Amino acid sequence: MAWGVGLCVAALACAQPKPGTAPAARGTASGFSADTVLEKARALAAKPYQEPPVGVPPSFEALTYDQYRDIRFREDRSLWKAEGLPFRAQFFHPGFYYTRPVGVNVVEGGKARAVPFSTDQFTYGPLVGTLPKGKVNGFAGFRINAPLNTKGYYDELVAFLGASYFRALGKGNLYGLSARGLAIDTALPGPGGEEFPTFREFWLETPAAGADTVVVHALLDSPSATGAYRFAIRPGVQTVMEVQATVFARKQVRQLGLAPLTSMYLFGENDRGDFDDFRPEVHDSDGLSVWMKSGEKLWRPLKNPRQVQVSSFRTDGLAGFGLLQRDQAFSSYEDLEARSERRPGAWVEPVGDWGKGSVRLVELPTREEINDNIVAFWVPDAPVPAGAHLGFSYRLSWGFAPEGVKAGGSVVAATRVAAGTRVGARRFVLDFTPGNGEGTGPVEAVVTASRGQVLHPRAEAHAITGGYRAAFELLPDGEGPIELRCFLKRGSETLTETWSYLWIP
Structure with missing residues (x-):
């Protein structure tokens, strides 16, 4: 149309x-x-x-x-x-x-x-x-x-x-x-x-x-x-x-x-x-x-x-x-x-x-x-x-x-993709909005890939927005598409929705 x-x-x-x-x-x-x-x-x-x-x-x-x-x-x-x-x-x-x-x-x-x-x-x-x-x-x-x-x-x-x-x-x-x-x-x-x-x-x-x-x-x-x-x-x-x-x-x-x-x-x-x-x-x-x-x-x-x-x-x-x-x-x-x-x-x-x-x-x-x-x-x-x-x-x-x-938890606010630190790797940086709840303890980025290697996953508080930032690198192992997923958790508590992304090298 x-x-x-x-x-x-x-x-x-x-x-x-x-x-x-x-x-x-x-x-x-x-x-x-x-x-x-x-x-x-x-x-x-x-x-x-x-x-x-x-x-x-x-x-x-x-x-x-x-x-x-x-x-x-x-x-x-x-x-x-x-x-x-x-x-x-x-x-x-x-x-x-x-x-x-x-x-x-x-x-x-x-x-x-x-x-x-x-x-x-x-x-x-x-x-x-x-x-x-x-x-x-x-x-x-x-x-x-x-x-x-x-x-x-x-x-x-x-x-x-x-x-x-x-x-x-x-x-x-x-x-x-x-x-x-x-x-x-x-x-x-x-x-x-x-x-x-x-x-x-x-x-x-x-x-x-x-x-x-x-x-x-x-x-x-x-x-x-x-x-x-x-x-x-x-x-x-x-x-x-x-x-x-x-x-x-x-x-x-x-x-x-x-x-x-x-x-x-x-x-x-x-x-x-x-x-x-x-x-x-x-x-x-x-x-x-x-x-x-x-x-x-x-x-x-x-x-x-x-x-x-x-x-x-x-x-x-x-x-x-x-x-x-x-x-x-x-x-x-x-x-x-x-x-x-x-x-x-x-x-x-x-x-x-x-x-x-x-x-x-x-x-x-x-x-x-x-x-x-x-x-x-x-x-x-x-x-x-x-x-x-x-x-x-x-x-x-x-x-x-x-x-x-606004009645739910933290959601994805931005997705950015750039070159990784290794040849052929891609870096993904995800920003999440502030959540409704409060808690203590470290926040973990749970990242999975349908194939290839996930490198250096990490999560931290976003000092500007009050939310979170997650980052990781993907090292592909071939030419086909790769399904990526990421969410944040603290201990056994899931903090965010799941980010889903189809990466095609």
């Missing part, structure tokens, strides 16, 4: 209001209940897949990136603004990348009505030129605004735009990583490649006056599966989505990825490569965190590999996983435009037992920061045969430290 898509979302947030009225849902009202989308997905799965046709006139399809950014939704046409409700919905113009419009419906009083597209809902800047003409049945997507940072001001809260992509903000955040409805065959070898399911239609429930939550329903479709999704979205310091989903399999999928997260990592303190850039680091996330129900917690720093790299973290019980931006210091990025230190993390917490499976991390090589090259998702061990369905629920939190690390 090109990062330019995300820039379109940000650009549209700059719309200037003009006189007008909010778009009205019209047409025949249909009954709507909690099972409406579920039954639509079930019925759709029983039919052969049909690729949705291009649903915009050629003038819309031919829009350039800059022209598309110059089309802006009119703030005064926001859904629910006239009623003074605590949320407002605005819509994205179809065209450019988004040539297959999606249907959007408004639900109120148990009835659903379609929101029609009209060019009157948008302003067209000077770059667009002649106003696009032609019939369009839908929008590219939508966003929901709410008073997130300042009382009375409706900040952009969440956006659904492109395939099954969506993303949200916690208080103080700027857009960074995205989530998806489903990931199918991501990074698998063989014919066909990855499949990108699409949200084909949405239903927005009209919120009550004073409500702290807004509900969105979505119908997902792809050649292999359909799905019914319900998102209950509550803004805050951490914006939380309660997600309920049922997926119907048209055919058995080789790799079904649940709750996928997508981000960008170009380079950082542990993996700068040959980038000649004034910025110390460029990324929207700097690591993957995985929590097991057994109590083990892993941290895998991200990398921009030379070739596709897939890592799997297996567990009999998943407590949570997420892509995080732990480094929140401006000096780590020095980017006045991107402000990468304000990127949110996203944390997936299963509701109920997801059974046995693995968190899969895919890291793709890239030379440009416009490309999302990081994907993380859950792969259940149990297959979903053709004709069967899978129901699952999870809590998706967006914001600074969305996994609640």
